[in-house]
Amino acid sequence: MKLKKLALVAALLSGTSAYADGLNIAFTVHSGASNTFWQAVQKGYEDACAKIAANCQMIYVQTDGSAQEQVANMEAAIASKPDALITSIVDNNAFDDVIKRARDAGIIVIAANVDDLEGAAGNARQAFIGQGFVAAGHSLAAAQWKNMPTTGPIHVLMGVSAPGQNWSEQRALGVTNFLDEQIKAHPDLNITYEKIDSGTDLATTSDRVGAYLSAHPETNAYFDTGFWHAGVARVLADRGVPPGKVLLGGFDLVPEVLDQMKAGYVQVQVDQQPYMQGFMPVMQIYLAKTIGLAPSDIDTGQGIVTPDMVDGIMELSAKGLR
Amino acid sequence: MRRILKLALQKPEMAAASLLILLIIVFQVRSNAIFLSYDNLRGILGFLPEMGLVAIGVTLLMIAGEFDLSVGSVFALSPMTMAVLMTMGWGFWPALLVGLLFAAAVGLFNGWVTIQFDIPSFITTLGMMFMARSMTVVVSGGFPPRPDFKLIPTDLFIAYVGPGQMFRASFIWFVGIAILIHVLLSRTNFGNWVRATGGFLPAARGMGIPTARVKIVCFIICSVLAGFAGVIQVLRLGSPLPSLGQGYELQAVAAAVIGGTSLAGGIGSVIGGIIGAALIRVIDNGMVMSQINGNWFQFAIGALTIFAVVGNAWLRKRGRAMKVETDR
Amino acid sequence: MTMPIIQVTNLHKWYSGVHALKGINLDVLPGEALGLIGDNGAGKSTLINLLSGLYQPDEGEIRVEGTPVKIRNPKEAMTLGIETIYQYNSMVPIMSIARNLFIGREPLTFSIGGIGWLDQKKMREDSVKAIADVDLHLRSPDALVGELSGGQRQGVAIARAMHFRSKVMILDEPTNHLSVKETNKVIGFVKGLKAQGVTTIFISHNMHHVFACCDRIVAMALGQIVLDKRAEDTTIDEVQEVL
Numbered sequence: 057m058k059l060k061k062l063a064l065v066a067a068l069l070s071g072t073s074a075y076a077d078g079l080n081i082a083f084t085v086h087s088g089a090s091n092t093f094w095q096a097v098q099k100g101y102e103d104a105c106a107k108i109a110a111n112c113q114m115i116y117v118q119t120d121g122s123a124q125e126q127v128a129n130m131e132a133a134i135a136s137k138p139d140a141l142i143t144s145i146v147d148n149n150a151f152d153d154v155i156k157r158a159r160d161a162g163i164i165v166i167a168a169n170v171d172d173l174e175g176a177a178g179n180a181r182q183a184f185i186g187q188g189f190v191a192a193g194h195s196l197a198a199a200q201w202k203n204m205p206t207t208g209p210i211h212v213l214m215g216v217s218a219p220g221q222n223w224s225e226q227r228a229l230g231v232t233n234f235l236d237e238q239i240k241a242h243p244d245l246n247i248t249y250e251k252i253d254s255g256t257d258l259a260t261t262s263d264r265v266g267a268y269l270s271a272h273p274e275t276n277a278y279f280d281t282g283f284w285h286a287g288v289a290r291v292l293a294d295r296g297v298p299p300g301k302v303l304l305g306g307f308d309l310v311p312e313v314l315d316q317m318k319a320g321y322v323q324v325q326v327d328q329q330p331y332m333q334g335f336m337p338v339m340q341i342y343l344a345k346t347i348g349l350a351p352s353d354i355d356t357g358q359g360i361v362t363p364d365m366v367d368g369i370m371e372l373s374a375k376g377l378r
Numbered sequence: 379m380r381r382i383l384k385l386a387l388q389k390p391e392m393a394a395a396s397l398l399i400l401l402i403i404v405f406q407v408r409s410n411a412i413f414l415s416y417d418n419l420r421g422i423l424g425f426l427p428e429m430g431l432v433a434i435g436v437t438l439l440m441i442a443g444e445f446d447l448s449v450g451s452v453f454a455l456s457p458m459t460m461a462v463l464m465t466m467g468w469g470f471w472p473a474l475l476v477g478l479l480f481a482a483a484v485g486l487f488n489g490w491v492t493i494q495f496d497i498p499s500f501i502t503t504l505g506m507m508f509m510a511r512s513m514t515v516v517v518s519g520g521f522p523p524r525p526d527f528k529l530i531p532t533d534l535f536i537a538y539v540g541p542g543q544m545f546r547a548s549f550i551w552f553v554g555i556a557i558l559i560h561v562l563l564s565r566t567n568f569g570n571w572v573r574a575t576g577g578f579l580p581a582a583r584g585m586g587i588p589t590a591r592v593k594i595v596c597f598i599i600c601s602v603l604a605g606f607a608g609v610i611q612v613l614r615l616g617s618p619l620p621s622l623g624q625g626y627e628l629q630a631v632a633a634a635v636i637g638g639t640s641l642a643g644g645i646g647s648v649i650g651g652i653i654g655a656a657l658i659r660v661i662d663n664g665m666v667m668s669q670i671n672g673n674w675f676q677f678a679i680g681a682l683t684i685f686a687v688v689g690n691a692w693l694r695k696r697g698r699a700m701k702v703e704t705d706r
Numbered sequence: 707m708t709m710p711i712i713q714v715t716n717l718h719k720w721y722s723g724v725h726a727l728k729g730i731n732l733d734v735l736p737g738e739a740l741g742l743i744g745d746n747g748a749g750k751s752t753l754i755n756l757l758s759g760l761y762q763p764d765e766g767e768i769r770v771e772g773t774p775v776k777i778r779n780p781k782e783a784m785t786l787g788i789e790t791i792y793q794y795n796s797m798v799p800i801m802s803i804a805r806n807l808f809i810g811r812e813p814l815t816f817s818i819g820g821i822g823w824l825d826q827k828k829m830r831e832d833s834v835k836a837i838a839d840v841d842l843h844l845r846s847p848d849a850l851v852g853e854l855s856g857g858q859r860q861g862v863a864i865a866r867a868m869h870f871r872s873k874v875m876i877l878d879e880p881t882n883h884l885s886v887k888e889t890n891k892v893i894g895f896v897k898g899l900k901a902q903g904v905t906t907i908f909i910s911h912n913m914h915h916v917f918a919c920c921d922r923i924v925a926m927a928l929g930q931i932v933l934d935k936r937a938e939d940t941t942i943d944e945v946q947e948v949l
Binding site for chain 1: 409410412415417418420421422424425428454508511512514515520521522524611614615616617619620621622623624625659662663664666667669673675676
């Protein structure tokens with residue numbers, strides 16, 4: 057761990073000494089580098105940095121979701137006094153201290169992708185650029201609701217990909233909030249739902265949801281807090297279930313999901329526009345440093361993607377722009 | 379009769395097999411007979427070959443006395459390499475070959491470094507786990523390549539075959555490879571050397587067995603099997619993601635140990651590793667069927683794993699304690 | 707003057723900075739039972755390790771049946787007819803007697819490049835014969851070596867060496883950790899070997915055992931040979947004094 061910190065500091069320092077007047081920015085996230093979603097964020101980040109000739113570093117963790125590792129990375133990052141720190145905030149308390157110290161040292165801190173549940177009151181970050189997870193979950197469920205049968209009973213499966221992790225729990229919460237509202241509003245429809253630990257591996261999610269569907273063939277829809285329902289679509293196809301019989305919806309655009317949308321198995325998908333989440337913070341930092349404008353929140357979207365939009369998006373998705 | 383029972387109980391696979399049958403019955407009952415339904419069984423049998431191949435490789439290496447924690451990463455690295463080459467215009471078979479060669483190279487590195495510098499394989503392969511995972515991301519250029527699946531003879535690997543279309547072709551590959559490795563272990567002199575190397579290294583060396591070479595070959599086989607398993611999964615699920623196989627290394631070691639492979643080396647069998655892998659898949663699948671609360675899920679899997687290993691050890695102790703004469 | 711079966715001249719070996727063998731000169735005559743005595747650290751094990759091919763000498767020469775040889779690994783030693791039965795057992799406890807007997811030298815029904823199909827029938831039959839030849843009575847060649855007593859294991863090890871027609875058998879502390887009854891059995895084995903014309907080198911720090919079956923005594927201390935006499939020409943007391 058110490059070696060990693062040293063290497064990190066050395067890298068940041070060498071970045072610093074190499075330039076004369078570009079900005080230094082560090083971006084710490086809670087994910088490992090093998091998550092393709094973050095590759096899109098990184099592309100937005102690096103493109104923006106290129107535009108303003110800044111020195112930028114993206115710092116991943118080794119253990120997906122580890123807040124402790126991320127805090128350690130942040131400590132190492134701010135030790136070399138960058139101009140700004142962009143970070144996801146996956147825990148309400150763990151990051152408060154390091155962010156405050158960064159602010160005290162005059163470093164601009166902007167939250168991206170995941171925010172403190174207490175928002176601006178939770179810690180000293182100056183702005184949040186990303187998707188409101190709960191709101192996104194709610195929008196997703198609302199969009200999918202249009203495709204639901206009009207008569208009951210209606211049964212929904214909520215797949216929580218990573219129980220205990222902020223982003224997954226919040227998205228699920230958004231979906232179940234919507235479902236709860238519907239239950240209250242339409243008692244005659246006999247709406248029920250269940251939550252399971254669906255996993256973050258395509259094969260594992262496919263198997264688990266497949267098992268559930270075998271046990272509960274009356275299930276009308278499945279929501280995933282990520283993109284792993286693409287695997288479930290395959291399982292349905294293998295079983296000869298026609299597209300649309302079990303509605304599928306989830307988060308983040310990856311080519312697999314787009315394929316399944318085209319095939320008709322996935323009806324709605326929420327896009328949080330990861331490219332923007334990497335791009336915009338850099339621009340805000342630039343404006344703050346050059347003109348003194350205060351960073352402000354940006355909701356990168358509850359963009360609901362439907363099958364008709366797929367073709368245009370596919371190309372961009374492959375390039376990592378969407 | 380007693381002698382047969384004594385021998386059977388001491389066979390490492392017995393306890394695992396008994397537990398497997400027991401759990402299948404329990405889940406079948408709890409899920410109102412859905413567990414063994416056609417669709418569900420098909421799903422399990424689709425996933426099993428992939429997990430099983432990794433478990434077989436890890437088992438072989440553990441019998442030789444070493445560990446490989448990098449199998450999960452190699453699982454993703456081989457198919458990613460293959461996919462990238464295909465998007466560059468390569469044909470399927472050459473791309474597949476290079477992907478597997480890459481896996482073999484990883485195995486060679488693991489073995490060579492472990493032996494040359496006399497460090498625990500646990501550490502070498504732990505480091506490789508990170509390195510290979512990172513290499514997978516680098517090779518993919520950050521975004522998973524989409525090879526044209528029409529150019530791949532996917533049917534050869536994943537088409538449904540057999541009575542009632544229950545099994546996938548991958549299952550046949552799996553069984554074939556399992557038989558090959560089993561025969562290697564029990565019917566060839568090489569297998570004898572593997573057991574000796576893992577069972578008691580000084581004796582093996584003293585009797586002239588080229589233990590270094592034996593271990594390296596096992597490392598290579600382990601990695602290649604993991605890479606091949608990854609290719610099969612990608613063909614089945616359609617996406618060469620860099621995050622594939624994460625966590626599989628621990629599941630594979632658990633499968634091997636549940637199936638009776640000793641952590642100390644020398645003892646183990648292919649059949650045991652397969653039963654262990656099946657057990658893990660059954661537990662995971664059955665838990666969903668049994669409506670276990672999502673938050674208790676991981677707890678249940680862990681507890682059952684411990685139970686399986688404890689049960690195994692207990693049964694073997696009972697077998698050893700049975701009194702039978704060795705002298706005439 | 708009979709040609710010595712093994713001739714060691716001016717053998718030196720350093721282990722991690724320690725001069726373990728300081729110019730050893732030793733002639734082993736064919737058919738004799740040579741007892742090698744010395745305390746721990748005297749260099750007995752080192753000498754044996756060099757003869758069995760586990761390590762190579764830093765200086766000096768080894769001749770087998772008159773020809774100078776370089777024994778680079780245990781397999782070469784065995785090809786030369788030198789079999790060593792190591793102190794902590796050259797058996798793999800979790801494998802069967804039959805498999806242990808043929809370990810490293812498995813009979814194959816067919817093979818390609820050294821790897822091939824085990825001739826398990828031959829292994830079993832030959833094991834039964836080999837064990838009977840050393841007067842051991844065990845129920846089945848499939849029994850695990852780990853199930854046998856210490857004395858029985860030594861018996862299997864000797865049976866193995868006999869089966870492969872070794873010319874020289876080196877027994878490294880074979881009576882360690884054995885009961886009285888089993889010790890006698892091992893001593894009986896060694897005497898039987900002599901009757902069959904096999905040269906034996908019996909290493910021990912227990913002088914009574916050595917005197918019981920050997921006709922020549924060589925004592926080592928601090929890497930050098932300090933006594934080399936025929937057993938009848940010396941006594942335990944004399945040897946103890948020299949060490």
